[in-house]
Amino acid sequence: MVKPLVIALPKGRILKEALPLLSAAGIEPEPAFSDESSRALRFSTNRPDVELIRVRSFDVATFVAHGAAQLGVCGNDVLMEFAYSEIYAPVDLNIGHCRLSVAEPAELAASDNPASWSHVRVATKYPYVTRRFFEARGVQAECVKLNGAMELAPALGLSSRIVDLVSSGRTLKENGLVEVEVIAEVTSRLIVNRAAFKTRAPEVTAMIDSFRKAAGGLPDAA
Template identity: 75%
Template sequence: MAHPIIIAVPKGRILAEVMPLFAAAGITPEPAFADEDSRALRFATDRPDISLIRVRAFDVATFVAHGAAQLGIVGSDVLMEYAYSELYAPVDLDIGHCRLSVAEPADMAAKDDPRGWSHVRVATKYPNLTRRHFEARGVQAECIKLNGAMEIAPVLGLSSRIVDLVSSGRTLKENGLVEVEVITQVSARLIANRAAFKTRAAQVLPLIEAFRSAVEQARAA
């Protein structure tokens, strides 16, 4: 029997949203997979030809790009940040919706106009995406890479602005920040390793179609 197809899935908020899609695609993970407290990283499913790994969102793209996993589920923000040529993103899963935005302290925003910026200092998890966005507008961006706690950066003077994911905006508000510009809308995508897409097409293509069908069912419901 061929090695099982490995699907990389991110920890965190997308996990709960992806479970109904797995069910609709005919995949039932072992119970521990949905348990956020489980320290396990690899999980079985009811199908011997499919296993799952649960890793950090940014690492999903790396595992799939390097062929350690054949398929993955990851936000479009991660794909834009890394721009791996080895990845193919055939399905927008229509889950994990949020936006990537520029935010700054409310008192600064009250007298600030983003159209007048020529140079910005930004704390972000997304230095490549952020730099490209500002370069396209003719703005020089000095990006400070942080992996979390972005909202505290302006308070402590590390940067005047941040670029981060926003869904409800509550975290920004609680830290005295406001959105001043939306860079891009974000949703989760099913991604495939390009080599596996060709060499293991008999296993990979039916799974892609199963997820595509699951998304269509969810939209129709």
């Protein structure tokens, strides 16, 4: 018996944007998937050949890279950070629009010139991307790894700056921070395990085509 294809989906905001794409691709999760009180992480769908798992956004890429899931929905911020060679990202789904940015306290930004930086201490959950960005500009970046509450770091003296995802900028503003540099524009992609793409080519290719058509048929989410 052929095992179902497993699609890894991220929890949170991107999941809400991904659900219309799933529906347009002909995939309807079981009712428990929409139950916010449910602690289940693996779900069946209207298709016996497709199952869903719901995990943290950073873990989607890991599940797909190691073959535990054959496909997933993942922001290119995560793809940049981990740079898994086992992952193929064939479709920009045009959802999850935001940017990966450098931010600092507003009072510092008032007199700061990023072109003059030589050494920075940065709180971020993207240490690899952050170091590469600053190294390309000849700046030494000391990264403090955090998984959340990044905006607290400057106020509490943990770092002078942060690198984090920014959408509306409201969270930065409420914590006295402003964007000073944009590292990358971010959207969510359909990602595929390269081995599965070869060994289960007909199924995986059909799924890629379904998502490509679904993404093309939805209005711009920007």
